[in-house]
Amino acid sequence: MRLLEVKNLKKIYTTRFGGNQVQALSNVSFSVEQGEYVAIMGESGSGKTTLLNILASLDKPTSGEVFLDGKNIVTIKDSEISAFRRDNLGFVFQDFNLLDTFSIQDNIFLPLVLAQKNYQEMNSRLGPLAKRLNIEEILKKFPYEVSGGQKQRAAVARALITQPKLVLADEPTGALDSKAAMNLLKIFSAINELGQTILMVTHSVAAASHANRVLFIKDGEIYNQIYRGSMSNDDMYQKISYTLSVLASGGEDCE
Amino acid sequence: MNKFFYPRLALVNLKKNGNTYIPYILTCIGSIIAFYTMVSIHSNKGLDQMPGSANLKIILFLGIIVIGIFAVIFLFYTNSFLIKRRKKELGLYSILGLEKKHIARVLFYETVFVTVISLSLGLIGGILIGKLLFLLLLNIVHFKSPLIFHIDYWGLLITTGVFLVIFGLTLLTNFLQVKLSNPIDLLKGGQHGEKEPKSSWIVTVIGLISLGAGYGIALSVKTPLEALMLFFVAVVFVIIGTYALFISGSITLLKQxxxxxxxxxxxxxxxxxxxxxxxxxxxxxGLANICILSTMVLVTLSTTVSLYVGQEGMRRDFYPMDVSIIGEINNTDFAEVKAIVESEKEKLKIRSSDEISYDLARFRAFQEGSHFLKDMVEDESTDARYYERISNMILIPLDDYNRMTGEQKSLAENEMLIFSVGDNYGEATIVFGDQQYLITEQLEAIPMDFKKTQDMGQTYYLVVKDDAVMEGVYQTMKNDDDPQTTLHALMFNLDGDEDTLNTFSANLRTAITQSNPDIDIQNLYEALTELYFFFGGFLFLGVFLGSLFMMATVLIIYFKQISEGYEDSERFEIMEKVxxxxxxxxxTIGKQILMVFFLPLAGAIVHVAFAFPVITKMLAAFRLTNITLIFLCTLAGVLVYALVYTGVYLLTARSYYKMIH
Structure with missing residues (x-):
């Protein structure tokens, strides 16, 4: 079943006083199946973040369409967009984006509170999730009291607690040390195995090598993609590295 | 490196931080104007020649001290706020290779610029506004003859000196800040991990008790003397309570x-x-500061305005008749006095009315029920109530009473009529020494006085059978420094415009004193001049300080919003993403700003509400007993203040929203 379908996405930024136009996305089309784990790779300025912002409904494309579960998110009204985001999407950011005024537990509850769920339900959802992410001990603590890895796991819990159709991760390992990063990637793989669809934007080859499929984006277009098939993570790593070097040297094709 | 590098960098810094430095410089200018104005009015030579200016000068000197202290505290507060905001910028400089002494040099030039701008604009403003305010003051105290307001070089010098010292000290604290910190600390500046604040039940309870004590004192005060003595105790309690509750009580409540x-x-x-x-x-x-400052503004404004507006009523309390001339019977030629009065009236074509003349004896006595004692009981003198039992007694013979009122009352040797100015005299008899008299009637009115609230001891008029009885009581009761014999009084009201009456009053005093220096003349119009100076001076200072405190409040609020805007914008971005x-x-933003903004105002209004009983009692000490008037003045003060406050809120809320989006 097709969960996400992106068709001919185009985004042009115009500087405030007219004049300069920058094309961030020229023509992007791809789709994500239910239960897939997709990584999007590309250099800085390739349009990754623009793409993610559009998928997150934080930004509107200049033209093109994005269907999530058959619903076109480009045409959703502004007044409904927050509720849509809350109900269907979960976010994991590079810099965690936890609120320092809330305890870890309250940070995780935030989207549910906004959706006006009652406390019993929130609590019953949190229990198993906290166990799975190994953050039970730090629930009462505040973000400044815990490590980066713990913060990111809390952020993952916040993304998952709404049981979203799609988890969007923006450089989730970017601010973590290698051990914490590996730990987080294992968690991503585990939740993916339970059926959670994940779309991750990343720089890191190690991170991308955990995905089922890797999309490469260059100059605002999908340049290439790699399917895992039966490859191990290490094989995947090799292949991604090779693709990236070809991409960087401006090669024609790598297959 | 160009030698203009540091001054230029300093100038660029000031411009770049304009949204915080412009308000800061305005504060400095405002403080300088206020200080210079007070100093120059205080030292104005013309003021010395005005009658009754001694009180005014004391009030103004008080003003100078208050403004001086205020300027130090407030400029330090704003400066520390500014330097905290700029820590990141300073950290960046040191990472880019500026040494601490170079940063210090930049800070030095910045302070020099701020000082030069503030002092030059402040002093020019002071000279202009000072003149305007001086005219206003003269108008408030009803002083007619024009006084020239010179530029006061001595005042300029003092003001410059005082503010140079203040600016020097702020620069020194900034140096210390830079010296004590390393670049990494500076870079991180405000963003140390925010710790969950600890709330302490003990501090909260102390705050509640303290506030309760302050309010309790305010509510339990019964008399003006108590009010004057206990007011500052209550103020201290309320201040402690306010700080404790804002700091700890609020967090305890929120945690609950x-x-x-x-x-x-x-x-x-x-x-x-x-x-x-x-x-x-x-x-x-900061909020507790605002709350207390606001309370000060409101109390100052409402009391001074009440006093000023209420003096019309007060002067009648002091002087039931416009002119009263009282002399000892065997030492005064009343025919001559009367002739002087008539000739002075004739000179200025003034008419008089309600003229009365009568014999009297007056003395003070200590009341214990129906007994009036000559000797005061000394050992109770610590009790404020003690003073309220000292009564003013005025004896009048019956035939004078009958003549003035046209009545035909009669009295026996041991009978008296009583008129009490304050509360009714509740006893059936009255005892002087060992002599007891029967009260045959409680009079409702008396020609020379009228009913009014008596807070500071009672005044009784007693009508006795004849001069002999009066003399008898007087000789038993009189103290050593009272006149030897009984007295005779001549009282009348005047008609005419105020200027002529002022002249008449002065002329009359000169003429009568020339003929007999022992005669006691009380004159409403002479007293008015002094009252105007006294209450006008208070009003002037009240409004002046009120505006100054208001400026401070506005600025604290402004800086607060600005600094929070930066932090909150990040927070709300995250929430939007989630x-x-x-x-x-x-x-949500609106709700939070509203709460933070109006909490101190609400606190201040509650404080004022509880302070109201004390204020009315204290004003009663100045013979202002019109509670409706005080209430209206207070209400008007609160409304005007709330209006200004809301205006500031709307302005800052707008810049805050801009920052968030």
Whole structure:
């Protein structure tokens, strides 16, 4: 079943006083199946973040369409967009984006509170999730009291607690040390195995090598993609590295 | 490196931080104007020649001291705020290779620029506004003859000196800040991990008790003397209570709310409560400051305005008749006095009315029920109530009473009529020494005085059978420094315009004193001049300080909003990403600012409400007993203040929203 379908996405930024136009996305089309784990790779300025912002409904494309579960998110009204985001999407950011005024537990509850769920339900959802992410001990603590890895796991819990159709991760390992990063990637793989669809934007080859499929984006277009098939993570790593070097040297094709 | 490098960098810095430095410089200018104005009015030579200016000068000198202290505290506060905001920038400089001494040099030039701008504009403003305010003051105290307001070089010198010292000290603290910190600390500046604030039940309870004690004192005060003595005790309690409750009470309350899961996990409370906890932690002291400053403004304004507006009523209390001339019977030629009065009236074509003349004896006595004692009981003198039992007694013979009122009353040797100015005299008899008299009637009115509230001891008029009885009582009761014999009084009211009456009053005093220096003349119009100076001076200072405190409040609020705007914008960005509506974000922001903003105002209004009984009692000491008038003045003060406050709120809220989006 097709969960996400992106068709001919185009985004042009115009500087405030007219004049300069920058094309961030020229023509992007791809789709994500239910239960897939997709990584999007590309250099800085390739349009990754623009793409993610559009998928997150934080930004509107200049033209093109994005269907999530058959619903076109480009045409959703502004007044409904927050509720849509809350109900269907979960976010994991590079810099965690936890609120320092809330305890870890309250940070995780935030989207549910906004959706006006009652406390019993929130609590019953949190229990198993906290166990799975190994953050039970730090629930009462505040973000400044815990490590980066713990913060990111809390952020993952916040993304998952709404049981979203799609988890969007923006450089989730970017601010973590290698051990914490590996730990987080294992968690991503585990939740993916339970059926959670994940779309991750990343720089890191190690991170991308955990995905089922890797999309490469260059100059605002999908340049290439790699399917895992039966490859191990290490094989995947090799292949991604090779693709990236070809991409960087401006090669024609790598297959 | 170009030698203009540092001054230029300093100038660029000031410009770049304009949205905080312009208000700061305005504060400096305002303080300098205020200080210079006070100093120059105080030292104005013309003021010395005015009658009754001694009190005014004392009031003005008080003003100079208050403004001086205020300027030091307030400029230090704003400066520390500014330097805190700029830590990141200074850290960046040192990472880019500026040594600490170079940064110090930049800071030095910045201070020099601020000082030069503030002092030059402040002094020019002081010279212009000072003149305007001086004219206003003369108008308030009803002083007619024009006085020239010179530029006061001595005042300029003092003001410059005082503010150079203040600016020097702020520069020194800034140097210390830079010296004590390393670049990394500077870079991180404001963003140390925000700790969950600790709330202390003990501090909260202390705050509650202290506030309760302050309010309790305010409510339990019964008399003006108590009010004057206990007012400052109550103020200290209320200040302690305010700080404790803002700092700890607010957080304790919010934490209790947080513990209530069903309340806390509602989207409209969730963000507000946790946001407020942090806001209160950062702002408790600032908010308590605002609350206390606001209370000061309101109390100062309402009392001074009440006094000024109420003096018309007060002067009648002091002087039931416009002119009263009283002399000892065997030492005064009343025919001559009367002739002088008539000739002075003739000179200025003034008419008089309600003229009365009568014999009297007056003395003070200590009341214990129906007994009036000559000797005061000394050992009770610590009790404020003691003074309220000292009564003014005035004896009048019956035939004078009958002549003035046209009545035909009669009295026996041991009978008296009584008129009490304040509360009715409740006893059936009255005892002087060992002699007891029967009260045959409580009079409702008497020609020379009228009923009014008596807070500071009673005044009784007693009508006795004849001069002999009067003489008898007087000789038993009189103290050593009272006149030897009984007295005779001549009283009348005047008609005419105020200027002529002023001249008449002065002429009359000169003429009568020339003929007999022992005669006691009380004159409403002479007294008015002094009252105007006294209450006008108070009003002037009240409005002056009120505006100054208001300026301070406005600035504290402004700086607070600016600094919070920067931090909050990040927070709300995250919430939007997690799925919070833009309109919801706006509503939450609005709710929080509203609470932070109006909490101190609400606190101040509650303080004023509890202070009201004390204020009325204290004003009663100045013979202002019209509670409706005081209430209206207070209410008007609160309304005007709330209006200005709301205006500031709307302005800062706008710049705050801009920062968030």
């Amino acid at each position: 709310l947080k513990k209530n899961k069903r309340f806390y996990y509602q989207s409209r409370n969730f963000i507000s409560v946790s946001g407020m906890i942090y806001r209160m932690k950062q702002n408790a002291v 799925g919070m509506d833009k309109t919801e974000v706006k509503k």
